[in-house]
Amino acid sequence: MSRPLELILARQWAALLSTPVMLFDMEGSLIFFNEAAGLLLGRKYDETGSMVGPEWQAAFPMEDEAGRVIGATDSPVATAIRSGSPVMRTVTVRAMDGVRRKATVTVFPVHGLERTRQGAVCLVHPA
Amino acid sequence: MSRGWNTDGKGLSVTLFGTRGSLPAPGPDTTRFGGNTSCVMVKNSAGQALILDAGSGIRIAGNRLPKDVKRVDLLLTHLHMDHIQGLGFFAPLYTPGLDVHLWGPPSTTRTLRSRLNRYLSPPLFPVRIRELPSRVHCHDVTQGQWEIGDFKVRSSLVAHPDPTLGYRLESEGRIVTYLPDHEPQLGCRTGLPTTEWLSGHHLAEGADLLIHDAQYTEDEYLNRVGWGHCTPTLAVRFAELVRARRLLFFHHDPSRSDVEVERICAEASRTHKQGMLVTEPAAEMDEIKV
Numbered sequence: 121m122s123r124p125l126e127l128i129l130a131r132q133w134a135a136l137l138s139t140p141v142m143l144f145d146m147e148g149s150l151i152f153f154n155e156a157a158g159l160l161l162g163r164k165y166d167e168t169g170s171m172v173g174p175e176w177q178a179a180f181p182m183e184d185e186a187g188r189v190i191g192a193t194d195s196p197v198a199t200a201i202r203s204g205s206p207v208m209r210t211v212t213v214r215a216m217d218g219v220r221r222k223a224t225v226t227v228f229p230v231h232g233l234e235r236t237r238q239g240a241v242c243l244v245h246p247a
Numbered sequence: 248m249s250r251g252w253n254t255d256g257k258g259l260s261v262t263l264f265g266t267r268g269s270l271p272a273p274g275p276d277t278t279r280f281g282g283n284t285s286c287v288m289v290k291n292s293a294g295q296a297l298i299l300d301a302g303s304g305i306r307i308a309g310n311r312l313p314k315d316v317k318r319v320d321l322l323l324t325h326l327h328m329d330h331i332q333g334l335g336f337f338a339p340l341y342t343p344g345l346d347v348h349l350w351g352p353p354s355t356t357r358t359l360r361s362r363l364n365r366y367l368s369p370p371l372f373p374v375r376i377r378e379l380p381s382r383v384h385c386h387d388v389t390q391g392q393w394e395i396g397d398f399k400v401r402s403s404l405v406a407h408p409d410p411t412l413g414y415r416l417e418s419e420g421r422i423v424t425y426l427p428d429h430e431p432q433l434g435c436r437t438g439l440p441t442t443e444w445l446s447g448h449h450l451a452e453g454a455d456l457l458i459h460d461a462q463y464t465e466d467e468y469l470n471r472v473g474w475g476h477c478t479p480t481l482a483v484r485f486a487e488l489v490r491a492r493r494l495l496f497f498h499h500d501p502s503r504s505d506v507e508v509e510r511i512c513a514e515a516s517r518t519h520k521q522g523m524l525v526t527e528p529a530a531e532m533d534e535i536k537v
Contacts (some may be wrong), residue, residue, distance in 0.1 A: 121443070121448075121449045122403075122442060122443060122444065122445050122446065122447070122448040122449045123443060123444060124390070124404070125403070125404040125405060125406060125446055126404075128406070128440075128444055128445075128446050129406065129433070129434070131444060132433060132434025132435065133434065135434065135436070136434060232389070232404075233352065233353065233354075233355055233389045233404065233410055234353065234387070234389055236389070236390075
């Protein structure tokens with residue numbers, strides 16, 4: 121089963137960008153991240169493949185500005201998907217190469233034709 | 248010309264009333280593959296017919312429907328001119344009381360009916376939809392599945408500028424997939440993507456007949472990336488990936504002569520290496536048994 125066209129085109133767009141981009145489906149699975157995001161996350165997409173929510177949250181936990189781990193339901197991705205509105209937040213990622221990296225993430229939900237929600241796009245700005 | 252392999256008396260009949268892309272191209276150089284723009288009729292053994300797209304070929308298709316037909320279903324992939332320009336000349340629309348169902352994509356802000364009204368109204372056309380004597384039912388569809396008589400219909404958005412659908416029609420155990428305008432390679436740096444990320448894959452998977460865009464040559468495509476079309480060679484790759492049994496090269500460029508269509512499609516067919524795919528250029532008025 122192929123993914124919705126909105127996500128297919130988002131992936132093709134992301135793959136051409138030097139801006140770090142991650143794509144999520146409506147279940148919160150990380151379905152793609154580009155090479156630039158791979159540098160921040162410490163692994164390449166070709167190495168990890170898609171990861172369901174618990175997998176990516178364990179692989180690279182995010183902390184808030186006070187150093188507390190952000191729970192699955194409070195993550196910017198979960199909030200954007202649940203609310204249908206964009207979310208912007210500064211987090212620290214414990215990357216898969218063991219390095220902690222601070223970044224501001226902007227997550228916006230993908231609303232397709234007829235307002236069907238297809239997932240979310242996360243742009244990452246290294247802080 | 249009629250040909251095919253459904254020797255059991257069952258199966259689908261696919262008639263090509265328009266195979267050209269972008270602009271009608273009548274003339275002495277296009278008599279073999281035709282000059283009318285996209286229109287295809289798929290009929291099952293019970294005689295039930297679905298019509299795909301309303302290019303200039305639909306004028307003839309409309310005249311081929313039985314006079315006592317009770318209901319007509321027209322599935323539009325998108326509203327670019329070459330796919331709707333024949334609509335005003337579709338005879339069933341002028342049959343009093345006949346139920347004509349139009350299926351196609353809305354935009355993000357306008358319904359299908361509203362979008363069609365932009366063409367079927369002055370100054371582009373003298374007759375408005377609401378003035379037609381038939382009963383016109385417009386259905387907004389994007390991705391989904393539904394039944395029309397004995398046909399199972401599946402639609403999905405596919406890679407082409409503006410909201411564009413592909414269709415998968417199933418009846419009597421046969422599958423026909425219609426992707427007349429499709430650029431599955433858009434943004435891909437190395438060939439076509441894996442099936443999960445391949446536009447149109449689930450519509451075309453295992454199709455007995457795949458009608459697919461093959462408008463540009465390789466050289467033309469280099470300068471037309473993002474215009475929404477495919478090359479015959481990439482259409483072959485796509486057909487291999489979805490494991491289609493038979494591929495019709497469709498949506499011939501209006502500048503292409505019969506000789507050129509024949510040549511570029513033959514060259515593309517020779518690139519087929521996997522499986523037993525049958526390929527040929529779509530020719531107007533051909534009737535194919537599936």
